[in-house]
Amino acid sequence: MHSFSSDGVRIAYIDVAPQGGPEDDRGEPILLIHGFASNHAVNWVNTMWVTALSRAGRRVIALDNRGHGKSEKLYDPQAYDSYIMAEDAIRLLDHLGIERADIMGYSMGARISAHLALAHPERVRALLLGGLGIHLVEGVGLPVGIADAMEAPSVDVLTDPLQRMFRAFAEQTGSDLQALAACIRGSRQTLTREEAERITVPTLVSVGTKDNIAGSPHDLAELMPNAKALDIPGRDHNLAVGDKTHRAGVLEFLDARP
Numbered sequence: 001m002h003s004f005s006s007d008g009v010r011i012a013y014i015d016v017a018p019q020g021g022p023e024d025d026r027g028e029p030i031l032l033i034h035g036f037a038s039n040h041a042v043n044w045v046n047t048m049w050v051t052a053l054s055r056a057g058r059r060v061i062a063l064d065n066r067g068h069g070k071s072e073k074l075y076d077p078q079a080y081d082s083y084i085m086a087e088d089a090i091r092l093l094d095h096l097g098i099e100r101a102d103i104m105g106y107s108m109g110a111r112i113s114a115h116l117a118l119a120h121p122e123r124v125r126a127l128l129l130g131g132l133g134i135h136l137v138e139g140v141g142l143p144v145g146i147a148d149a150m151e152a153p154s155v156d157v158l159t160d161p162l163q164r165m166f167r168a169f170a171e172q173t174g175s176d177l178q179a180l181a182a183c184i185r186g187s188r189q190t191l192t193r194e195e196a197e198r199i200t201v202p203t204l205v206s207v208g209t210k211d212n213i214a215g216s217p218h219d220l221a222e223l224m225p226n227a228k229a230l231d232i233p234g235r236d237h238n239l240a241v242g243d244k245t246h247r248a249g250v251l252e253f254l255d256a257r258p
Contacts, residue, residue, distance in 0.1 A: 001070055006091040009079075012070035013063040013092055014040055019054045028125065028254070029098050032062040033089060035107030035131065035241075036142060036187075037170040037180055039069030043106055047242030056251055061101070063092055065109070067179040075178055080186030086116035093123060102254060104128035106241050107214070108183075111141060114191060117199050126257045127203040128250055131237055135215035137196050137223070140188040142166070142213070147184040150177040169238075196223045202257040203227035206249060208240030228253075 003012045018025045030053055034043035040062035044050050053060045064071040065085055074080070089112065093101060102125045105113030110132035117124045129136070142162075149155075149163035150170060158164045170180055203224050205217040209231050217229035230249040232240040240246055 001064075003070070004092065004095045006066075006088040009066050009074065009088070010072040011063055011066065011088050011092060012040075013061060014045075014050075015096065016050055016054050016060040018057045018059055020057070024057045025059060026057040028057075028102060029059040029061060030102040030104060030254075031089060031093065032060065033103070033105035033109035033112050034062070034065060034068070035105075035109050036146075036183065037068070037166060037173060037175050039064050039173060041069070042173055043109070043241060049242070049247065052247050052251065056254075058102075058254075061092065061096065061098075063089065065112070067183045068175065073176045073179040075182050077182045077186030080183040082112055082115040082187050082189040083119060085112045085187065086119060089113075089116055090120055090123060099123070100125050102126045102128065104250070105130065105132075107131040107237065108141065108187060111136060111187070111189070114196075114199065115189065117201055117203075118191065118195055121199070121201060124201045126254065127199065127201050128206070128253070129203065129220070130206045130246065131208075131211065131214050131240060132220075133205055133207045133215035133217040133229075134219035135213070136220055137191050137193055138215060140190055142184060144184060144188070147181040150181040150184070165238075193223055196220065197225065199227075200225050202253075204230055204250065204253045206230040206232060206240070206246055208232040208235030208237060208243070210234060210236040211240060213237045
């Protein structure tokens with residue numbers, strides 16, 4: 001992995017060239033922003049996203065968000081404001097000399113991506129929001145009890161299914177539990193309906209039909225002037241990300257957008 005300094009915070013990332021060499025490069029880089037307690041490998045490499053996108057002629061950049069993966073761990077909740085995390089992504093594009101890219105995020109990464117598109121629309125060719133629907137404006141992200149779950153002595157003392165799920169996932173990914181607790185408490189920003197309406201770049205909102213965390217993709221897409229929704233049949237929040245319907249829908253959308 002590579003790393004760079006984002007205003008003094010070390011951010012790790014991968015930069016994968018299009019398969020086949022420079023002659024197959026479409027000149028359409030895509031930046032991938034993972035979800036809470038995940039990392040670039042779990043969210044994007046293991047689910048075959050990096051392979052699929054690079055095979056389609058795209059340069060693929062994926063970062064480990066601050067507090068996650070190989071990036072620097074911070075313990076102040078204020079360091080995880082969604083706009084601050086969006087600036088990490090913008091600084092990565094600056095670091096790589098990329099003026100404009102497709103931006104794809106999943107769950108918390110979708111929340112960060114939406115804040116990025118609102119703050120820097122000129123840097124976004126298209127926006128792909130996975131695992132996050134209307135709760136972008138009608139919710140504050142994952143329940144704050146997830147932070148308590150990260151600080152519990154073990155997963156065995158937890159009884160709430162959502163707390164148990166995220167604590168077990170965090171342990172599976174080898175995450176820093178204290179950093180994740182700070183992240184949950186700090187990255188709870190929503191967009192207003194008016195702010196969502198101001199995101200005019202081509203947008204795809206993709207959510208599993210069994211996802212009880214994200215909220216309706218159709219309700220969010222209706223707020224945004226240039227958005228469409230994609231249902232991922234039979235998938236919950238965890239399984240939708242790597243679903244073949246999801247990948248096919250995103251690739252079709254990217255091929256069709258201006």
